[in-house]
Amino acid sequence: MKWAILNGDIIERSNAKVDVEDRGYQFGDGIYEVIRVYNGKMFTAKEHLQRFFRSAESINITLGYKIEELTGMLEELISKNNLQLGTIYMQATRGVAPRTHAFPPGVVTPTLVAYTNKLPRPQEKLSRGVKAHLVEDIRWLRCDIKSLNLLGNILAKQRAAENGCYEAIQSRGQEVTEGSSSNIFIVNNEVIITHASDQLILKGITKDVILSVCAENGIAVEERTFTLEELKAADEVFLSSTTSEVMPVIEIDGNQVNSGVPGTITKRLQALFEAEITHQCGSQMNQK
Structure with a gap:
């Protein structure tokens, strides 16, 4: 370039x-x-x-x-x-x-x-899912500002990498906030739950697209805090970001999510998200 x-x-x-x-x-x-x-x-x-x-x-x-x-x-x-x-x-x-x-x-x-x-699309990871590692959220209290001060995020991502994981899932005490560079979602009983867009997380653009397509397609969503216990017991877990799109999480600290395969709701959201890309950018998305 x-x-x-x-x-x-x-x-x-x-x-x-x-x-x-x-x-x-x-x-x-x-x-x-x-x-x-x-x-x-x-x-x-x-x-x-x-x-x-x-x-x-x-x-x-x-x-x-x-x-x-x-x-x-x-x-x-x-x-x-x-x-x-x-x-x-x-x-x-x-x-x-x-x-x-x-x-x-x-x-x-x-x-x-x-x-x-x-940057190619992460097709293999989107298909198979990724692993995540839990870390304490040590960042400042204005995570809604997309500032250059990313040391906390970097340390979290490094912890994930050292544990062979794609992403770190951060929490303040028992409250799950977000990933080191992504928003986090859980699915329970076909209801998607994700942290509300307040000062403790970045209001993700991809997250907003997901919420929009959920509303358009009758998929139930709750924007609220959820706990580490809820995360570990979730039927499905996925993360979202500009480069990760809708990414299934299939393992957290060695414990499988949904028997280690992407869940039904997650795969449906992937299809809806890809349709939105096609709507905005055209039908032939180059992969390389």
Whole structure:
């Protein structure tokens, strides 16, 4: 992927460099988004960009662009990189200023960066399911902001990797919150249960698509807190994210879920989610 966006200009990715005093580098003082691309088209772009702007507003960053402007720049970036199947990563920081913890005085221009990567769909994992590992949620209390401060998430994901698992499922005491980079769902008696979108979790765009298709197809959903005990006793468990789509969880800390195979409700949601991708991005989703 040769081209990237830096502060509104599309330039060669090798030249997209930021100052060492950028506050994103020194403090994690910024926000980010990852948008899926299928068939050369962004999936749920509007929703991702709206969340990007909400996150920026939550930490008092004025981006200086309109959503329509950013959409046009990202579409041009996809075209220049000839991306058919992959992701766009974009982030904004408070900008470059002498290092001090408080916001820099005066007007500081935010730093905006975006680039693309090729990424196939995880077809084998979607078909067979994945393993998860339980960890304590040690993150700050504003997980609804998609900030660059991801150390807690990284440590959780590393714990999962060290235990041979795809994802970490986090909990505060007995209350399940979300994965290290995903939202978590359980199914009991054909009812889907997932944590309400409050400050303890990130309001996932894929989660919102799932809730929408459930409403359209008469699938019962409860947005509420649920416990580790409920998680371990669930009929089905699945996770969702931009790159994982609707991913079955078939084992948690060595204990099988649904006899170790993806459940009926999960597979139905996978089909409905794929239909939504087709509706937005076209019928031929390249796999490579």
